[in-house]
Amino acid sequence: MKCLKRMIPELILSIGLIFMVSCSDSSTNSTQQGKAPEFPPVKSMAMDFSIFASGQSDSSAAGNHDNYEAAASSISTVQTMMSRNVNLTLDLLEQADTAKAEEIGDTKWQWQFTNEENEEQVGRAIIRKFRLVAERQSDDQLQWDLFLSSPVLQSNGEKHYLSGTSNNAVTEGIWTYYGFGRAGQTSQAWATLDWEMDNDKNVEIELEILANSSFSGSKIDYSTEGPVRIIVLNNSTEDADVTIKFNSETKAGFIKSPNYNNGNKACWNGDFENVDCSEVTL
Secondary structure, eight states: OHHHHHHHHHHHHHHHHHHHHHHHHHHHHHHHHHSOOOOOOGGGTOOOOGGGSTTSSOTTSSSOOHHHHHHHHHHHHHHHHHHHHTHHHHHHHHHHTTSOOEEEETTEEEEEEEOSSSOEEETTEEEOEEEEEEEEEETTEEEEEEEEEOTTSOTTOEEEEEEEEEOTTSSEEEEEEEOOOOTTSOOOEEEEEEEEEOTTOOEEEEEEEOSSSTTTTOEEEEEEETTEEEEEEEETTTTEEEEEEEETTTOOEEEEBTTBGGGSOEEEOTTSOEEOGGGOOO
């Protein structure tokens, strides 16, 4: 009987603790569910080609710059792919980050932005407005959809431009981009972008072109390790992998392509001059 008397208070205490923990977890989840998610970080989806900007290398300067220029030619192809498929989204996300989230459901939010001063263009369509929608699917996944509006579209003038998912922390995800045709046309998937950013802000990006175009089937793999940038381009028109690696601070780097320098690494230094690869440390 004494044992039973001791057990009853202990049992009541245990039940109370379970109830308190349950309430605490429920409160935490409720707070998380009711808070608008963080915005997808633009830096996690952008590629840095700063050393290939116009005017970086003066071909009339002393020294041979062939290796750097060969790399710049391949980077130009990468920039074209990014410009046609990804860069518009990056520009819009930067602008949308200034807009206020509007709760349109228990786990759903939207951001709306009117583009009056800096109009964007997709093909022949001038973009006037955009709407970004995020919906929490589970504790670790968010659904994202981006809609663009243009006067060339009928009805409500809105077209589904991007769809994808990310983790709850918005540090990794995958986007699918759709063609921006006229109303009534079936949206065609243009490209997919798989992205991830770690705690040190290093990124890994994979872009695949799906649309029936000159780049259809091409892939770009891009990653960073501190100031080092690594690009692997698989251009479907050439059926070959081109690897370019450079240091954004020292500006030195190399290109390795089966169609250049007999497939051997070809390096340049901080002045963009051809050098033996033994002289380059990235």
